[in-house]
Amino acid sequence: MTAPQTPDPRSERATESVNMALAAGAIVGTWFWDVANDRLTIDEALARAFGLDPDIAHSTLRLDEVLGGVHPDDVAGLSTAINAAVQHGGRFAHQYRTRSEDGGYHWLEGIGRVDLDANGRPTGFPGVIIDISERRRFERERDDAQQLLRSFVEAAPGVVYAKDRQGRILIGNRGTTELIGLPPDQYVGRTDAELLNDAVQAATVMATDERIMSSGESEQVEEEVSFPDGRRAYWLSTKSPLRDAAGAVVGLVGTSLDITDRKNAHDAHREIEERYRLAAQATNDAIWDWRISDGQVIWNEALGSLFGHETSETTAQWWLEHIHPDDRQRIDRDIHAVIEGHGSSWSDEYRFRRFDGSYAIVFDRGAVLRNADGEPVRMIGAMLDLSDRYATEARLKELNEQLETRVREEVAERLRVEEALRQSQKMEAVGHLTGGIAHDFNNMLATVIGPLDLLEARLAGSDPRAARYIEMAMDSATRAAQLTQRLLAFSRQQPLQPTAVDTNKLVAGMSDLLVRSLGSSVQLETVLAGGLWWTHADPNQLENVILNLAVNARDAMPGGGRLKVETCNCSVASSFTEDHPGVAPGEYVLIAVSDTGSGMPPEVLAKAFDPFYTTKDVGQGTGLGLSQVYGFVQQSAGQVKLCSEVGVGTTVKVYLPKLQAEREPAPPVEPRTAPLPGGGKELVLVVDDEPLVRQFSVEALAELGYQVLAADGAAAALELMDRNPGIDLLFTDVVMPEVNGRQLADQALARRPGLKVLFTTGNSRNALVDEGVLDENVHLIGKPFTVSELATRVRAALNA
Numbered sequence: 158m159t160a161p162q163t164p165d166p167r168s169e170r171a172t173e174s175v176n177m178a179l180a181a182g183a184i185v186g187t188w189f190w191d192v193a194n195d196r197l198t199i200d201e202a203l204a205r206a207f208g209l210d211p212d213i214a215h216s217t218l219r220l221d222e223v224l225g226g227v228h229p230d231d232v233a234g235l236s237t238a239i240n241a242a243v244q245h246g247g248r249f250a251h252q253y254r255t256r257s258e259d260g261g262y263h264w265l266e267g268i269g270r271v272d273l274d275a276n277g278r279p280t281g282f283p284g285v286i287i288d289i290s291e292r293r294r295f296e297r298e299r300d301d302a303q304q305l306l307r308s309f310v311e312a313a314p315g316v317v318y319a320k321d322r323q324g325r326i327l328i329g330n331r332g333t334t335e336l337i338g339l340p341p342d343q344y345v346g347r348t349d350a351e352l353l354n355d356a357v358q359a360a361t362v363m364a365t366d367e368r369i370m371s372s373g374e375s376e377q378v379e380e381e382v383s384f385p386d387g388r389r390a391y392w393l394s395t396k397s398p399l400r401d402a403a404g405a406v407v408g409l410v411g412t413s414l415d416i417t418d419r420k421n422a423h424d425a426h427r428e429i430e431e432r433y434r435l436a437a438q439a440t441n442d443a444i445w446d447w448r449i450s451d452g453q454v455i456w457n458e459a460l461g462s463l464f465g466h467e468t469s470e471t472t473a474q475w476w477l478e479h480i481h482p483d484d485r486q487r488i489d490r491d492i493h494a495v496i497e498g499h500g501s502s503w504s505d506e507y508r509f510r511r512f513d514g515s516y517a518i519v520f521d522r523g524a525v526l527r528n529a530d531g532e533p534v535r536m537i538g539a540m541l542d543l544s545d546r547y548a549t550e551a552r553l554k555e556l557n558e559q560l561e562t563r564v565r566e567e568v569a570e571r572l573r574v575e576e577a578l579r580q581s582q583k584m585e586a587v588g589h590l591t592g593g594i595a596h597d598f599n600n601m602l603a604t605v606i607g608p609l610d611l612l613e614a615r616l617a618g619s620d621p622r623a624a625r626y627i628e629m630a631m632d633s634a635t636r637a638a639q640l641t642q643r644l645l646a647f648s649r650q651q652p653l654q655p656t657a658v659d660t661n662k663l664v665a666g667m668s669d670l671l672v673r674s675l676g677s678s679v680q681l682e683t684v685l686a687g688g689l690w691w692t693h694a695d696p697n698q699l700e701n702v703i704l705n706l707a708v709n710a711r712d713a714m715p716g717g718g719r720l721k722v723e724t725c726n727c728s729v730a731s732s733f734t735e736d737h738p739g740v741a742p743g744e745y746v747l748i749a750v751s752d753t754g755s756g757m758p759p760e761v762l763a764k765a766f767d768p769f770y771t772t773k774d775v776g777q778g779t780g781l782g783l784s785q786v787y788g789f790v791q792q793s794a795g796q797v798k799l800c801s802e803v804g805v806g807t808t809v810k811v812y813l814p815k816l817q818a819e820r821e822p823a824p825p826v827e828p829r830t831a832p833l834p835g836g837g838k839e840l841v842l843v844v845d846d847e848p849l850v851r852q853f854s855v856e857a858l859a860e861l862g863y864q865v866l867a868a869d870g871a872a873a874a875l876e877l878m879d880r881n882p883g884i885d886l887l888f889t890d891v892v893m894p895e896v897n898g899r900q901l902a903d904q905a906l907a908r909r910p911g912l913k914v915l916f917t918t919g920n921s922r923n924a925l926v927d928e929g930v931l932d933e934n935v936h937l938i939g940k941p942f943t944v945s946e947l948a949t950r951v952r953a954a955l956n957a
Contacts, residue, residue, distance in 0.1 A: 324350075504522035694795075743815070757803070
């Protein structure tokens with residue numbers, strides 16, 4: 158066997174250097190330097206690499222002979238590197254330029270190793286040379302590219318950065334420096350968690366970066382960041398995975414732009430839009446937004462609630478077509494005048510068609526929004542429905558007009574009522590006066606008519622001349638009595654004895670009397686309604702009323718004419734009574750007496766019912782005819798109205814209330830030629846404070862065959878009654894001092910419950926009547942009275 162060979166240390170070292178060179182690149186030459194003896198051996202390739210003659214290869218050279226081909230700028234650096242390797246030993250590697258065969262320079266890298274002996278002295282220095290020109294060009298290009306990238310990153314707006322897979326910052330621009338607040342040498346290689354003050358913010362950013370690197374997909378995110386000075390900003394970041402040549406994700410690159418102003422503006426715009434939306438929802442107005450460029454109009458919900466159009470978007474033409482035709486041209490002209498004339502606002506009122514076809518009155522106003530060039534872009538406005546307000550104003554105007562009318566009517570009514578009150582007070586005052594006069598006058602007439610009646614009976618035709626005188630005096634006294642009766646009727650002091658009256662029958666029964674009273678020049682016409690209601694009145698007084706009206710009508714037609722007496726049923730409504738105060742609503746029997754006479758002017762018509770007022774010549778009228786009618790009708794709970802027109806005629810309407818109870822039988826009519834009822838054994842007590850009236854009554858009753866006692870007052874009468882229990886009839890005056898006749902009768906009846914009573918008076922305004930109607934079961938004879946009337950009333954009272 159061949160013994161193993163001991164390896165040459167030089168070969169081992171050379172092999173190690175070769176291996177190192179192979180790892181670094183292509184070998185272009187080798188060397189071995191015996192440092193201790195300064196003997197350098199190179200091969201041909203190395204000689205050519207250093208620009209030397211290849212023939213010197215494998216010869217022993219000095220180091221300085223080889224270094225002569227090194228670029229002058231690299232000689233010092235190469236010498237320093239060699240000296241350092243020789244001094245310390247170990248691995249050597251250095252790059253430098255040497256002259257090439259074409260006269261230029263190329264980059265080489267020497268790689269070797271310096272061996273030291275046991276004393277630390279260099280012994281050998283083997284190595285190889287590799288050509289790194291391509292690598293240096295690549296590195297140069299890479300450095301240029303990196304510089305260009307650095308310049309681009311530095312010049313880029315906002316924040317530009319790159320991070321490795323662990324989130325460490327590899328590079329950042331000026332924006333990154335401002336954001337972090339540190340120079341690059343203090344933040345490169347550090348993570349966001351180490352740099353950002355806000356831990357939550359840092360965690361959010363790193364989580365986003367990790368998600369992007371894990372997914373390998375780019376994202377655009379909006380981030381809120383905090384600066385070191387406390388200022389906060391919003392960034393719009395675009396982040397993308399960073400890949401190596403094999404496509405593996407090795408990090409992340411990102412760019413961020415400060416969008417704080419834009420976001421604030423956007424938020425402000427959104428806030429404005431939200432306020433606009435809320436305002437549009439909250440208001441009752443129809444809010445509209447008109448894009449002038451395309452004519453589209455957006456409405457809020459009030460378009461439907463106010464006008465019934467269930468739509469949120471229309472066109473300007475649709476809006477224009479819903480304006481009333483009479484308003485359309487004006488609105489179109491005026492709104493475009495504002496838009497095209499660089500105006501800022503417009504407002505107007507017009508009629509807008511609802512969904513149902515009706516029109517609402519609206520107040521519309523809008524503001525023009527223009528761009529920087531002043532061109533109109535949008536117009537925003539609000540439409541207010543004024544229909545209710547106009548309706549309310551119209552209603553208020555109507556109410557005001559009605560109020561004014563009512564005020565005028567109320568004032569007129571008040572004046573009318575005041576005038577009626579003054580008239581009523583005047584009539585009342587005159588009534589009191591005439592009632593008092595009639596009472597006294599009747600007492601005096603009683604002492605005239607009664608004695609004349611007795612005188613006429615005594616003479617019994619024995620002296621024709623005396624009889625004629627008596628007749629003349631009786632006629633005058635009777636006329637005076639009628640005059641006082643009219644005064645009492647006017648003053649509503651005559652005692653009425655109402656019964657159920659068939660007015661048609663009463664008027665028909667008066668036909669002959671009316672014809673005789675009117676004369677041949679006046680044509681009488683009676684129109685009697687079928688089914689006429691009955692009324693409740695004093696038939697004798699009603700006859701006097703109709704006769705009185707007929708005579709007045711005759712006097713108003715001196716040349717003749719036509720008189721019509723008409724009856725009918727009449728229902729008076731409350732609306733009628735408003736214009737005719739004094740007439741209560743209800744059902745009435747109407748008696749209308751119409752003539753074709755001269756009529757009365759308004760000033761005469763206003764005074765027609767006044768007592769003693771007359772337009773006739775002196776001696777032709779008393780002025781009590783219509784006042785008597787007025788008093789009777791008022792006393793009978795009715796009303797009388799006058800309608801007259803000059804040259805046409807006059808109509809007097811008498812309203813008497815309808816009889817509501819069962820019809821009462823009419824009293825029997827006593828024959829006018831019946832003999833006077835006389836007395837028998839009856840004892841009559843006459844009580845009257847007037848001596849002459851009392852004397853006449855006593856003598857008249859004695860003539861009629863009665864036994865008579867007399868007293869001048871209540872005290873004497875009661876004393877006589879106590880002494881004479883056989884008194885059958887108390888004949889007493891009503892109006893007496895201290896104790897009146899009614900009080901006397903009450904006291905007498907208390908003593909003698911079966912006593913008969915006959916009252917007499919010249920004035921009925923006393924306790925015998927209730928609202929002008931004689932109390933039930935009361936017998937009364939009015940003053941003055943004749944012997945025949947006295948005989949009849951006394952006998953009736955005794956027989957009751």
